[in-house]
Amino acid sequence: MKFTCEKYLLSSAVATTSRAAASKSPNPALEGLLIEAQEGVKITGYDLVKGIYTSFAADVAEPGSVIISARLFDSIVRSLPDDIVTVSTDDNNLTRITCGHADFSIMGLYSESYPELPAVEHQKAVSIPQKTMKEMINQTIFAVSDNESRPVYTGALFEIEGNKLTVIAVDGYRLALRRESPESSDMNDCSFIAPGSALSDLEKMCSDTDESVRIIVGNKHISFSVGSCVLITRRLEGEFLDYKKAIPTEYAFKIKADRTKILKAVDRVSLIIDDRIKNPLRCVFGRNKLSMYCATAIGKGEDMCEYEGDADGLEIGFNNRYLQDALKAAPAEKIEICLNTGSSPCVIVPENGSDKFLYMILPVRLKA
Numbered sequence: 161m162k163f164t165c166e167k168y169l170l171s172s173a174v175a176t177t178s179r180a181a182a183s184k185s186p187n188p189a190l191e192g193l194l195i196e197a198q199e200g201v202k203i204t205g206y207d208l209v210k211g212i213y214t215s216f217a218a219d220v221a222e223p224g225s226v227i228i229s230a231r232l233f234d235s236i237v238r239s240l241p242d243d244i245v246t247v248s249t250d251d252n253n254l255t256r257i258t259c260g261h262a263d264f265s266i267m268g269l270y271s272e273s274y275p276e277l278p279a280v281e282h283q284k285a286v287s288i289p290q291k292t293m294k295e296m297i298n299q300t301i302f303a304v305s306d307n308e309s310r311p312v313y314t315g316a317l318f319e320i321e322g323n324k325l326t327v328i329a330v331d332g333y334r335l336a337l338r339r340e341s342p343e344s345s346d347m348n349d350c351s352f353i354a355p356g357s358a359l360s361d362l363e364k365m366c367s368d369t370d371e372s373v374r375i376i377v378g379n380k381h382i383s384f385s386v387g388s389c390v391l392i393t394r395r396l397e398g399e400f401l402d403y404k405k406a407i408p409t410e411y412a413f414k415i416k417a418d419r420t421k422i423l424k425a426v427d428r429v430s431l432i433i434d435d436r437i438k439n440p441l442r443c444v445f446g447r448n449k450l451s452m453y454c455a456t457a458i459g460k461g462e463d464m465c466e467y468e469g470d471a472d473g474l475e476i477g478f479n480n481r482y483l484q485d486a487l488k489a490a491p492a493e494k495i496e497i498c499l500n501t502g503s504s505p506c507v508i509v510p511e512n513g514s515d516k517f518l519y520m521i522l523p524v525r526l527k528a
Contacts, residue, residue: 161224162248163197167259169216170245171237173203174230176389179361180205180212181230187275192227194274195247204277205230210358210393211277212365225271226253233257236264277392280378286320286345287372290386294366296327296338297359299489299517303329303336304356312398315355318375320347329356330401334482335520336489337403343372352377353400358384358393365389407520408505411498415445415469416511419495422450423487425463429454430480432461440524441480445471445499454480467497476502477526486519502526 174193182190185207194204197220204213226249237245240259249255253268297316305313310332317328326339365386366373374385377395384391429441429452437456444451447470453462476499486508487495494511508519 161195161197161226162222162246163201163218163220164244164246165201165216165218167237167240167242167245169218170201170247171240173201173214173216174234174237176214176365177203177205177212178230178234179364180207180210180391182207183231187273189227189269189273189275191229191231192269192274193230193233194225194227194271196225196271198223204274206275206277208275209355210361210391212361212389212391213277214389216388222248224249226255227269227271227274228255228266232266236266278381278394280376280381280383280392282376283378284347284350285374285376286325286342286347287374288325288340288342289370290366290373291368291370292340293373294363294368295491296325296340297363297366299338299491300327300329300336301356301359301363302485302489303331303334304359305331306356307331312353312396312400314357315353315396316359317351317353317400317403319351320345321349328400328403330403333479333522334486335401335403335406335518336486337518338491339515339517347377350377351400352382353396353398354382355393355396358391362386362391365391407518408498408500408507411500411507413445413469413471413474413499415450415467415471415497415499417450417465417467417495417497419487419490419493421465422467423484425450425452425465426480426483426487429461429463430484432456432458433480434458438479440477440526441483442526443476443478445474445476445497471499474499474502475526476506477524478506478521479524482521486521489517490519491517 196202201218202215243260245259255268257264319326325342329336362384376383439456442453451464492510496509496511498507505520
């Protein structure tokens with residue numbers, strides 16, 4: 161195998177596909193990238209849970225294939241000068257990488273030992289702009305659970321109903337929901353759960369453009385196509401929370417607030433909370449005023465911000481980080497905070513009444 165290409169093309173492809181290579185595996189091939197040179201070059205990373213492959217144009221002098229360590233190859237390519245790169249292998253898989261005066265030789269593996277990526281049979285598909293997909297993931301992924309004892313919640317639920325695509329993440333303490341209209345869809349009342357790790361990679365693959373992400377849903381796998389890159393991941397199976405029943409439909413109090421002002425006040429009071437001392441943030445919702453207070457072994461902090469409304473002095477305790485995450489993620493400057501009692505969930509929605517986003521946070525029990 162021998163091919164020549166621009167450094168930036170190779171570097172981009174290796175950086176993207178390396179995200180899917182296994183960091184440590186009993187099968188050395190899974191720690192590597194499969195490089196195939198035919199009319200162009202195709203690079204694949206796969207850890208048996210998710211796979212990413214991409215293709216780019218190159219001058220292929222000798223067709224062939226090889227497996228190269230993802231970590232080492234990525235480090236080498238990133239270090240090369242901005243010039244033309246030549247990659248070649250001999251019959252023993254010794255791979256030579258040259259660019260300018262830089263010259264590396266590393267051992268590869270036979271490509272036959274690389275596992276085949278699963279095929280995603282085209283059953284249903286939906287397309288949405290990359291910019292929108294990136295925002296939807298960014299504004300929900302913080303609520304994906306990292307508790308492997310409940311695997312279904314280590315992913316996010318994608319739900320298509322009518323002309324709406326909704327992404328929901330839950331970790332047992334909070335819920336994040338984002339809803340947008342896709343560009344096109346042949347799905348009707350379809351839902352699937354995508355692993356959080358795959359969505360994190362997908363977010364990095366998406367750019368701030370209106371070019372589409374095409375999502376194809378099969379029986380056991382999902383593929384996300386972003387330009388010349390394709391991410392394939394298995395679907396998570398299990399019973400996801402019935403979020404529509406979990407979210408309150410009626411509220412005793414609704415207050416309208418400036419998201420940034422509340423977030424800055426929460427950030428200030430949170431300065432005396434650290435990873436070892438996780439005292440709750442005590443919030444008192446009075447008439448046109450939210451008072452916040454927290455005391456820890458470090459000291460105490462308090463702050464106040466104004467809003468529009470009255471919650472009759474309702475006192476609620478929050479995990480400060482959960483409140484910060486929701487306020488940072490909310491894609492609107494004017495929000496509505498919906499409350500019932502000191503032991504009921506707090507719900508944050510857009511002030512204008514749209515269903516674009518919703519964040520629900522469970523309260524923390526306060527000591528007297």
